[in-house]
Amino acid sequence: MPLFGRKKTEDAPVRPAWDPLPLPPPARPDGLRSLEDHRDYLLSCVQELPPFGQQLLDAVDLALCEEIVSPISLPGFDNTAMDGYAVRAQDVAAATPEAPIRLPVVGEVAAGQAAPHKLSPGTAMKIMTGAPIPVGADAIVAYESTDRGAADVEIYVPSEVGQHIRRTGEDVAAGQRVFRDGDQLDPRSIGLLAAIGRDKVLVRPRPRVVVVATGSELVEPGRELPSEFQIYDSNSYLLAAAARAAGAQVYRVGMVSDDPDRVRELINDQLIRADLILTTGGVSQGDYDVVKAVMPELGATEFVQVAMQPGKPQGFGLIGGERIPMIMLPGNPVSAFVSFEAFARPVIRKLMGVTPHTRAPVRARATHAMGSTMSRRQLARGIVTHDDDGNRLVSLAGGHGSHLIGNLARANALVVLPEETDLVAAGEQVEVWLLSEGL
Amino acid sequence: MPLFGRKKTEDAPVRPAWDPLPLPPPARPDGLRSLEDHRDYLLSCVQELPPFGQQLLDAVDLALCEEIVSPISLPGFDNTAMDGYAVRAQDVAAATPEAPIRLPVVGEVAAGQAAPHKLSPGTAMKIMTGAPIPVGADAIVAYESTDRGAADVEIYVPSEVGQHIRRTGEDVAAGQRVFRDGDQLDPRSIGLLAAIGRDKVLVRPRPRVVVVATGSELVEPGRELPSEFQIYDSNSYLLAAAARAAGAQVYRVGMVSDDPDRVRELINDQLIRADLILTTGGVSQGDYDVVKAVMPELGATEFVQVAMQPGKPQGFGLIGGERIPMIMLPGNPVSAFVSFEAFARPVIRKLMGVTPHTRAPVRARATHAMGSTMSRRQLARGIVTHDDDGNRLVSLAGGHGSHLIGNLARANALVVLPEETDLVAAGEQVEVWLLSEGL
Known part of the structure; x- marks a missing residue:
């Protein structure tokens, strides 16, 4: 389409001498690059984001940037697993339901408190779950094995030494390493970190990903299509949702026309808040492939043909003085999504410091014949189901x-x-x- | 521990006549309730949250509350899959690399625009991917099969009628149902909704879950333990993180002492912003089991023994005039987590309107003998790995x-x-x- 913006080409500022990209891998004999070569090249061009301190609850799914050594033991002290009575095992060794042992109850210990005094032989002390074992006691008799007496208690069963006692450090020892640098935190990790007293941890942040779709034919969803030949911008929504699902903090900028000035301005504006920029469209052979035309002015870029279908035209750059990574995906929605899965998701995971960077492939049995193109990796859309034995089946989704x-x-x-x-x-x-999930 | 709060028991306000809970399932002969009975009872006591309109990008993972019928076709018009030239197939039927067909280029169509005029026989029109097919054209010749001429173009291969043409509605027909009421939205759904012009959808919101841990022995992580017999509150972190991972919007209130007044006050304060309240601790047989003591004043409650290990003591209530569901979990961290998985996570998913409510169980081969308690469902902590053939193995984690x-x-x-x-x-x-994930 005609370009109405001011033409800046003639009097553009002198292009800075961008440091070149790292040496890319050699092409195959047919001039294409393999999917793995391109993915590994992109991964080699980006580094994990620097760590920052995060409140514990906001650290779920993030990768630790410190080794965590427990400063305390868990349990921190010998304590009771049951509500009941602290006793000396030898005092109740002869107890039976028919001939219960009766002991005076000489005190009480609640969770969080020290026992009021040492337990003397021949006595019992009432004790609540989690409360410390009184000095002198070596077993706990659960309520259910007693008459729950207040002044005296009748005990109906013998107890072994150590019965219902949780020992100091039997779960975690003080000084024990509980997490390694790089571990990704899940809800159970968060529970353990709280249990050892941590309220903050050093983690890699969620990458800030800016998503831009290019194309003068694009219209924002929710509006009327101004003409019958325009289409709604689905790519920026698709990729923004996918990037968020991959763990990123997403800024969906939406779409921009094919005007080079507008693309240049928008990218320059976004660099400040981006750890990664994703664009779609404008990287193919067409006359209006604006991303391919403009981005070399703004950073070190390469445009390459990858031996995959869909997703053959791919662009990558390290943009501006800060060398912000930019992945320039093709404009067809399915190509954009497949390329996101192949290249952008691994890069987002590397920025986050979580591994593996790629999805672990699994096997499924084809329910029908599937054609493919020789010498291209085909990434077809599939529907996975299970047979009666729980084995995975897959058919193509159109x-x-x-x-x-x-x-x-x-x-x-x-x-x-x-x-x-x-x-x-x-x-x-x-x-x-x-x-x-759950397939 | 001693209670220092004002005693309100004598002059408490007259207890409102709470509508009772729905009839619970009958107990087993041993007086216990099965895990499934308890879970299904809780699910029967809560309803899906009412729907609300949500911006598209914020609707990922949420369940639709409307059927979505596409108002438009996808594609919306016949368009080209390639950059190239629109032609009449019969005009290029004889083209070969040795004897190319030369056609005058009579115009150009960019994506988003109508063709400038009808294509006359014996001419070609330059056309960009996504642009509408000009009237009179019935095939696209890709750039790669031409000399990319501007005034005239040499065409080296014949084209079939319809070649590289995407037909109106071949992906989605106008009026076609694309989502059902209840479908859970993923990033690819978001892309399709945008493509058909939706920027908002009616979904069930994320449930607001308030998490409270009870126990006078608890200390907030990040502080010094004031005495050697206190412990850090891990439960509220563990459950808050787990509830968030299950899809909830979580308010972690943290911990409250075993003082009945404080528990009463806190729960009353939280009711206004809660779709579900989770508490841990205070539901067992102990003398300070404050939740069990206080909550019957505030709503319809039941405390029950479930035939599972851990997690036997369970409480449930519909609290206050609004009958806000409250799940009262036991206080040991592992019991609390296992009970969360068995009961609270399914309830959160029901509130969200997503199915299945429960985790789909899978099978794994035990790597060693595992003891269990007869007549109790054992929920042991396991570590799943895979053998060389990809089959799941499981061992116990201590x-x-x-x-x-x-x-x-x-x-x-x-x-x-x-x-x-x-x-x-x-x-x-x-x-x-x-x-x-990924196991």
Whole structure:
């Protein structure tokens, strides 16, 4: 489309001498780069974000940047696992329901408190779960094995030494390492960190990811389409949601027209708050491929053909003086999503310091024959189900077309067909990347 | 411990006549309730939260409360899948690399725009990916099959009618239902909703879950332990993190002492912002079991023994005039977490309107013998790994003690041993609930 912006090409400022990108991997004989080579190259170009201190509850899913050594033992002191009576085991050794042992109750210990005094032989002390074992006691008789007496208690069963006693440090010893640098925290980790007294931890933050879709034909959802040949911007929503699901803090900037000035201005504005910029569109062979045209002015970039389908045209850059990573994805929604999974999600996970960077592939049995293109990695949209024995089956969610976002929404997996395959027979095992939990 | 608060018992306000809880299920002959009976009872006592309109990007993971019918077709018009030239297939039928067909280029169509005019026979029109097919054209020749000419173009291969043309509605037809009421939205759903022009959807909100730990022995993490017999509050962190991971919006209130007045006041204060209240501690047989003592004043409650280990003492209530559900979990951290998984997580998911409410159990092979208690469902902490063939193995993460939060943090699964089992032999298949993704 015609460009109405001021033309800055003639009097643009002298282009700074950007440090070049790291040396990319060599191309295959056919001039393409393999998916793994491109992914590993991108991963080699980005570093984990620097750590920062975070409140414990906000650290779930984040990666620790410190080794955690417990300063205390868990339990911190010998304590009782039951509500009952602290006794000396030898005093109740002869107890039976028919001939109970009766002991005077000489005090009481609640959780959080010290026993009022030492337990003398031939006495019992009432004790609540979690309360410290009185000096002199070596067993706990649970309420259920007594008459729950107040002044005296009748005890109906013998107790072994140590019965119902939780020993100091039997769970965690003081000085024990409980987490390694790099461990990703889950709710149970958060519980343990609180138990050893931590309210803050040093973790890598959520990467701030700016998402931009380019294309003059794009219209913001919720508005009327101004003309019958425009379309709604789905890419920026799709990628923003996917980046958030991958753990990022997302700024969805939405879409920008194909005007080079507007793209340049927008990217320059966003650099300050981005740890990663994702764009879609404008990286192919077309006359209006604005991202490909503009971004080399703003940083060190490369545009490359990757041996995959969809997702062949890919761009990458380290933009501006801060060398902010930018992944320039193709504009078709399915190509954009597949490329996100192949390249952007691993990069987001590397920035977060969580491993593995890639989804662990699993195997599933093809329910029907699947065609593929030789010498391209096919990433088809699949629907994974299970047979009666719990084994995974996979079928394709419609055609290969990279515009089929309806099919993409029906899919729950990507079916990864290798380069050297043009046909997978029904019943063969194929590799799949699961996109939903519980599959 | 002694209670220093004002005693209100004598002159408490007249207890309102709370509507009773729905009829609970009958107990088993041993007086206990089965895990499933208790879970299903709790689920029957809560309703899905009422729907509200949400911005699209904030609706990820939430359940739709409307059926979504696409108002438009996808694609919305016939358009080109490639950058190239729009032609009549019959005009290029004879094209070969040796004898290319040369056609005059009579115009250009960019994405988002209408073609400038009808395509006349014997001409070509330059066209960019996504642009509408000009009237009169019936095939697209990709750039790669041409000399990319501007005034004239040489075409080297024939094209079939329809080649590289995406047809109106081939992905989604106008009027087609694309989502059902109750569907849980994932990033790919968000992309499709944007593509059909939706920027807001009607969904069930994230439940507001208030988490309170009770116990005078508890100390806030990050502070010094004031005495050697106090412990850090780990439960409220553990449950807050778990509830958030389950999809809730969490208010961690932290811990409150065993003073009935303070518990009463705190719960009354929290009711206004809670869709669910989770408490831990104070529901057992001890003398200071304050939750059990106080909550019947504030709503309809029941305290029950469930045939599970850990997690036997359980409380539930519908509190205050608004009948806010409250799940009163036991106070040992492992008991609290296991009970959360068994009862609170399904309730949170029901409030959200997402299904299934429970974790889908999977099978794993025991790597060693596992003892269990007859007539109790054992929920042991397990570590799931995989053998070389990808089959799941499970071992226990240490002992059964319900205070072993260090072991809990090492576990990635719960091993569910049935009531009728006292020993699982090494090599037997057992049921596990997976607590981490990708297992």
